[in-house]
Amino acid sequence: MAFDLKGWMQPHLLRVEQALSDWVDAQAPAGLGEAMRHAVLDGGKRLRPLLLLATAEAVGAEGSIAALRAACALELIHAYSLVHDDMPCMDNDVLRRGKPTVHVQFGQAQALLAGDALQALAFELLTPQDGSVPPTVQAACAGLLARASGYWGMAGGQAIDLAHVGKRLSEDQLRQMHRLKTGALLLCSVQMGVACGADVPDTARLALSRFGEVLGLAFQVVDDILDVTADSATLGKTAGKDAAADKPTYVALMGLQAAQRYADQLAQEAMQALTDTGLPRERLAALQGLAGMVVHRSH
Amino acid sequence: MAFDLKGWMQPHLLRVEQALSDWVDAQAPAGLGEAMRHAVLDGGKRLRPLLLLATAEAVGAEGSIAALRAACALELIHAYSLVHDDMPCMDNDVLRRGKPTVHVQFGQAQALLAGDALQALAFELLTPQDGSVPPTVQAACAGLLARASGYWGMAGGQAIDLAHVGKRLSEDQLRQMHRLKTGALLLCSVQMGVACGADVPDTARLALSRFGEVLGLAFQVVDDILDVTADSATLGKTAGKDAAADKPTYVALMGLQAAQRYADQLAQEAMQALTDTGLPRERLAALQGLAGMVVHRSH
Numbered sequence: 063m064a065f066d067l068k069g070w071m072q073p074h075l076l077r078v079e080q081a082l083s084d085w086v087d088a089q090a091p092a093g094l095g096e097a098m099r100h101a102v103l104d105g106g107k108r109l110r111p112l113l114l115l116a117t118a119e120a121v122g123a124e125g126s127i128a129a130l131r132a133a134c135a136l137e138l139i140h141a142y143s144l145v146h147d148d149m150p151c152m153d154n155d156v157l158r159r160g161k162p163t164v165h166v167q168f169g170q171a172q173a174l175l176a177g178d179a180l181q182a183l184a185f186e187l188l189t190p191q192d193g194s195v196p197p198t199v200q201a202a203c204a205g206l207l208a209r210a211s212g213y214w215g216m217a218g219g220q221a222i223d224l225a226h227v228g229k230r231l232s233e234d235q236l237r238q239m240h241r242l243k244t245g246a247l248l249l250c251s252v253q254m255g256v257a258c259g260a261d262v263p264d265t266a267r268l269a270l271s272r273f274g275e276v277l278g279l280a281f282q283v284v285d286d287i288l289d290v291t292a293d294s295a296t297l298g299k300t301a302g303k304d305a306a307a308d309k310p311t312y313v314a315l316m317g318l319q320a321a322q323r324y325a326d327q328l329a330q331e332a333m334q335a336l337t338d339t340g341l342p343r344e345r346l347a348a349l350q351g352l353a354g355m356v357v358h359r360s361h
Numbered sequence: 362m363a364f365d366l367k368g369w370m371q372p373h374l375l376r377v378e379q380a381l382s383d384w385v386d387a388q389a390p391a392g393l394g395e396a397m398r399h400a401v402l403d404g405g406k407r408l409r410p411l412l413l414l415a416t417a418e419a420v421g422a423e424g425s426i427a428a429l430r431a432a433c434a435l436e437l438i439h440a441y442s443l444v445h446d447d448m449p450c451m452d453n454d455v456l457r458r459g460k461p462t463v464h465v466q467f468g469q470a471q472a473l474l475a476g477d478a479l480q481a482l483a484f485e486l487l488t489p490q491d492g493s494v495p496p497t498v499q500a501a502c503a504g505l506l507a508r509a510s511g512y513w514g515m516a517g518g519q520a521i522d523l524a525h526v527g528k529r530l531s532e533d534q535l536r537q538m539h540r541l542k543t544g545a546l547l548l549c550s551v552q553m554g555v556a557c558g559a560d561v562p563d564t565a566r567l568a569l570s571r572f573g574e575v576l577g578l579a580f581q582v583v584d585d586i587l588d589v590t591a592d593s594a595t596l597g598k599t600a601g602k603d604a605a606a607d608k609p610t611y612v613a614l615m616g617l618q619a620a621q622r623y624a625d626q627l628a629q630e631a632m633q634a635l636t637d638t639g640l641p642r643e644r645l646a647a648l649q650g651l652a653g654m655v656v657h658r659s660h
Contacts, residue, residue, distance in 0.1 A: 151469035170450035182511030189504030205488030212481030
C-alpha cells in the first residue's frame with residue numbers, strides 16, 4: 063500500500079505550527095515579537111522541521127519534545143536568514159510567502175533586530191531549562207545548528223553567493239556555495255533528528271547524513287529550475303529574480319534539461335542512501351515521501 | 362596588600378586575544394572571516410570575558426577551557442551587536458574602536474552576514490565536539506547566552522531603545538531598557554562563569570547574580586555619563602551621539618551630578634553583593650577590581 067504522505071504531514075505540520083506560535087512570544091519588547099511572528103508564522107513549507115521529525119521517526123524518537131524543539135529551532139534559523147536576505151542591502155525583496163517582507167512592514171532596523179533575535183531564540187528552544195531534554199541532546203543539537211548556520215555553513219554560503227553575482231562559477235564552486243547556503247541546514251535537519259534518537263547504529267547515522275547531503279543538493283537544483291519555470295503567484299515570491307540578478311544557478315550552468323536530469327539522479331541517490339541505513343522500511347516511509355516531494359514540488 | 366588588577370588582567374587578556382584570534386577563522390568563505398576578525402580583534406576592552414574569567418576564578422574554575430570558550434563567546438555576541446548597531450539603518454556610525462566600522466570597510470551586506478555569523482560562532486565555541494567541555498556545561502552556557510542575547514535580553518533592549526528615540530522615558534522604563542540592552546549580557550558573563558564551576562553553593566550563586574545585575578546597571582549609567590563628559594578620541598567612538606540623537610539616557614533623565622552619585626551607589630551595592638557570596642576574599646579580588654574599573658573608567 064502506498065504511503066500517504068499528506069496524511070503523515072498534516073498532524074506534524076499542526077504540531078510545528080502550534081509550537082512555533084506558542085514559542086515565539088508576541089509580547090516581546092517594543093513590537094519585536096510581532097515582527098518575529100510575521101517572519102515565522104503562516105505560509106512556510108516547513109520542509110526542515112518535517113525532515114527533522116521524519117528522521118526522528120526513522121530512529122525511533124517520534125513524538126519526543128527534543129525533536130519538536132529542534133524542528134522549530136531550524137525553522138527560526140531559516141526564517142531569520144530570509145528576513146536578513148530580503149533586506150535592501152542584500153536581495154531587496156518586498157514579497158515573501160505572499161506577504162510584505164519584514165523590513166517593508168516594520169522597517170529595516172526592526173527587521174535587522176528580528177532576524178538577530180530569531181537566531182538567538184533558536185538556541186533558546188534547543189536548551190530548555192525544565193529538564194525535558196537531556197543535556198547531551200541539548201549540547202549535540204546546539205553544536206550542530208551553530209555549525210550549520212555559521213561561517214562554514216549557511217552564512218558562509220550566502221557570502222559566496224554575494225561575492226559572485228554576475229560571475230560565472232564552475233560546477234564545483236556552485237556546488238560548494240549551495241552545500242553551505244542551503245545544504246548545511248537541510249543536512250542539519252537530518253543530523254539533529256538522529257541526535258534525538260538513542261543508540262542509533264553508525265551505519266544508519268552515516269547513511270542518513272549522506273541522504274541529507276544529497277537531498278540538500280537536489281533541493282537547490284530544483285529551486286534553480288523553478289526560478290525559471292514557475293510564476294510568482296505559484297512560488298509565493300518573485301520568480302525569475304536569479305536570472306534578473308545574473309546569479310549563478312544550475313540552470314545557467316548546465317541548461318534546463320540537464321538540470322532536470324541531474325535533479326532526478328540526485329533523487330535516486332537519496333533513495334539509495336535510505337535503503338543503506340538498514341532501518342526498517344516502514345520507518346523510512348516519511349523520509350522517502352519528503353524526498354520525492356522536494357524533487358517534484360511546484361514551489 | 363592592594364590587589365594588582367592590571368597584573369591580573371594582563372595574562373587573562375592575552376589568553377582571550379589569542380583564543381579569539383585562533384577561533385575566528387580568517388579562511389572563512391568569501392572574505393567573511395576577514396570581516397568578522399575586523400569586528401572582533403584589536404581594541405575591545407574585553408570587559409565581559411574578564412568578568413566571566415574573574416567569576417570562574419571566584420568559584421574555583423580558573424583555567425578551565427569551558428570558561429575560556431564562554432569568555433570568547435560573550436565577546437562574539439557583543440561584537441556582532443556592535444556590527445549590526447553601527448549599520449546605516451540603526452545608528453549609522455562610521456567609527457568604532459578607532460577603526461572604520463565593518464559596513465564602511467566591507468559593505469553593508471557583508472556586515473549583516475558577519476554579524477549573523479559571529480552570533481552562530483558564539484554558540485559553536487560553547488559546544489566543542491572534542492569532549493573538552495562536559496555536555497551539562499555546554500547546555501547550561503548555551504541556554505544562558507541564548508536568553509541573554511535574545512528578545513528578552515539584548516535584542517529586546519535594542520528594540521526598546523529604537524522605539525524610544527526622541528521620547529522621554531520614566532526611570533523604570535529606562536532601567537528596563539538597559540537591563541535588557543546591556544545588563545543581560547553582563548549578568549550572563551557572571552552566570553556563565555558560575556556555570557563553569559562545580560558545586561557552587563546557592564548563596565554564592567544568588568549573590569553573584571545580584572552582583573552581575575547591579576554591575577550591568579552601573580555600567581550603563583557610567584556609559585551615559587561618558588557620552589557627555591569624554592571626547593571621541595578617548596572613547597574610541599563618536600562622543601555626544603546619544604544627546605545628538607536625542608536618546609533617553611540617565612544623564613538626560615536625572616542630570617549629570619545625580620547620575621554620578623547613582624553610579625557610586627551602585628558600585629557600593631555591587632561590592633556588598635560580593636561580600637554576601639560568602640566566598641573566600643582572595644578569590645573575589647578580581648571581581649572587586651573589575652567592578653571598580655567599570656565605575657571609574659574613562660572610556
